[in-house]
Amino acid sequence: MILLQSPFFIIMLSFLCFTGCRQPEQHRTSDPPNVVIFLADDQGWGDVSYHGNTNLNTPNIDQLAHNGLSFEHFYVSPVCSPTRAELLTGRYHLRGGVRGTSAGEERLDLDEATFAERFQEAGYATAAFGKWHNGMQHPYHPNSRGFDYFYGFCSGHWGDYFSPPLEENGRLIQGDGYMVDDFTNKAIKFIEDNSKSPFLVYLPYNTPHSPMQVPDQWWENFESGELEMVLPANQNEDLQFTKAALAMCENIDWNVGRVMGKLKELGLEENTIVIYLSDNGPNSFRWNGGLKGRKGSTDEGGVRSPFFIQWPGRLPQGKSISQIAGAIDLFPTLMELTGISPSVNKPLDGKSLAPLLLKDNPHWEDRMIFSHWNGSTSVRTQQYRMDREGKLYDMEADPGQTTDIAAAYPEIARELGLAKTDWNEEMAAAFDGKTRPFTLGHPEAAFTQMPARDAEPHGGIQRSNRFPNDSFFTNWRSREDSITWDVKVMDAGEFEVELYYTCNEENLGSTIQLSVGGAQVQAQVKEAHDPPLRGMENDRVARMESYVKDFKPMSLGRINLIKGRSKMVLKALDIPGNEVMDVRLLLFRRIN
Incomplete structure (x- = not known):
């Protein structure tokens, strides 16, 4: 009894349990956290079963919300490359020279810092797999913007999703199988190869962007079935397109599950921040929670995205956050969660979401988030949205933007109208007007x-x-x-x-x-x-x-x-x- 209670025995027993009882691959919570970011392409807020869409089943994406946190009101840009630029830099896309989706207008200015560069400088192994869409030629290429390894394509969309020509660190190669599966295979291999050191994996998938191609096993779930949640006949929903998009979303979900399974198998799940979002609203009119607008629109339906984040043991489980947030917030949030210095030479438009993630009732001031595309700008506060025409909506009472209340609330309309004007002028001033070769x-x-x-x-x-x-x-x-x-x-x-x-x-x-x-x-x-x-x-x-x-x-x-x-x-x-x-x-x- 004396021996069993001695400090020496207790220390030795603790040591034996630590070295012999734990999983051999389990990483300490003090290790720098890994980061995995999934970015879907043209998946709307309503294209996940977590948000109540019974037309499809996305259990692996939903599980990120159950195991972590979900944002009820998370905003991205109306189209692809602007969202990617804002996500990478924490700044509105117009500041970084991203004014289009092709012909060079999708390129992110070279004096803009990306979060990948900060991770790279901090000693992380960094990789991107999928659709880049912020510049093809170096130094706009992902290998010049903080990613050690790139596998995918740099253009805005691709014409073939089955073993198409792709690139690997600039070298042209042939893809292997369905693109999203292929990107995921390469990402899993990268995770395996870098499991002993911190890594950043960015998975900007290319689906459900058109052309609408998806393997038979996913299409067969929808081809002959009936959809439960469809739009009224006067909204002209293309049901075949909807089915194809949802089949592609279920394929994404399967691939998310494959990555999460590999993290768990390697003992990395507890020390990995996993984020899921999309780059804009849905690419067709289909069920989206009654929100107005789709891809390309600055209304709520065009810019509201699913956003889920999990970090087991560090972030709460099942928490839903009502405060508005956006793609511009990802850069500062990742820097604070990982403890990496932002080291930016330009002010960020985003703010760290860490207080909302980590605290129960943090002090959080109301803010404005601006959405812009093709000359149209809207602005969102916690309660209101002013659209591109100056119409004002109470988004808490009227999330579908059916009733303009600008006349009833002239002061609010005036404040948001002036904010839109000032923002547009500020973004215009950031453009030097020069063409870029x-x-x-x-x-x-x-x-x-x-x-x-x-x-x-x-x-x-x-x-x-x-x-x-x-x-x-x-x-x-x-x-x-x-x-x-x-x-x-x-x-x-x-x-x-x-x-x-x-x-x-x-x-x-x-x-x-x-x-x-x-x-x-x-x-x-x-x-x-x-x-x-x-x-x-x-x-x-x-x-x-x-x-x-x-x-x-x-x-x-x-x-x-x-x-x-x-x-x-x-x-x-x-x-x-x-x-x-x-x-x-x-x-x-x-x-x-």
Whole structure:
């Protein structure tokens, strides 16, 4: 009895239990927390079963809310790239130069700091898997914005979701299977490889953005079934589109479950902050809790997103937060939760949500969150929203924005109207009006892509679709035709150039020339490659984006580029047939 009660025995027993009884992979809560961020693309607030939609079942996403916290009123931008910019920087997207979704307007200014850079500086292994959509060429590329590893695509949308061409740290590769599954596979492998050190995993999925492609096992759950919650007939809901979108959301949910299962298997769940949100409202009119607007709208339905965050043992379970918050808050929140210094040289628009997460009744002042797209601005306070037309709504009494109360509450309307005007003027002042060339040959980049998306066609050349992101050029018939890029060579050097093309047998033999500044390289089209358009075979509903082809690379040779800005021109010197070729992209590889 004396021995059993001795301090020495108690210390030894505690030591044996610590070393022998715990799970071998369990990390101490004092370790820097890992971070996993899921970002869906075009998934509305109502596209999760947690919010009451009985049309689908998302148990793994819902579990994040049950195990952690959910925000009832969380706001993002009306479209893709602006939300990504705000999430990464904690600042409104217009401050960072993001004014569109393609043709270079999606690029995040280089003097903007991202949370990934702060994690990288703090010693985290950082990786992004999926749709980047804030710049393709270095130093806009994710590998230049804080991510050690990138696997996915940098464009705004993609034309094929089954084993399509992707990139891995700038190198073009072929994907492996359905894209969301593929991104998740790579993320799980990264987590396994970095399980002994802190990591940041960013999973910006590309679904349920169109084209509406989803594997059979998910589609079969919806194809012939009836939806319980549908819009009134006068709202013209496309039920096939809704079914496809919900099937894609259930696939996302399955992949969320795979990541969460791997964290638990490795003993990392207790020390990992997991966040789930979407980038804008739903991409069609479908059940969304009666909210007004959809993707592209600055009304509530266009900018309200699901937002769930869990950190077992550190954050409460099942807590619902009513205070308004937004994508601009993610940067400062992550910095405070992880203890990493923000180290920003510009003021943030967001504020840390840590008090709401960690305290029961924190002091929290009312605030304004602004939403903007395509010249339209709305502003949201805790109780009110003023829309782009100056109409005022009591969002607590009228979440569907049915009754304008501006005349009944003139002082509130005046205050919010002035705030909108001031914000618009401040954002306009942040824009210097200068055009930005596409960067080529950054010294830290082995490869530079120059896709058709970023070019201008001249003469009879046509884009394959009015949406540039996934387009290619066709109808190239004349020596007067040309394709041009506004480029800035970042560092002089010699480059190997490949052109991704298609050309049928009858039109072989054209001689083409690429010129950049005073440098030129010429090549002849000698090998036929004429694959059919595809993509429609996997579409569940008709798409609005371009169909795709399997483009083949041909070498144009080597070219010596000098540093500076110039016009890059691709033209034909000789056309023996009726057409030259179809063009998808140019790929530059630095030789020295």
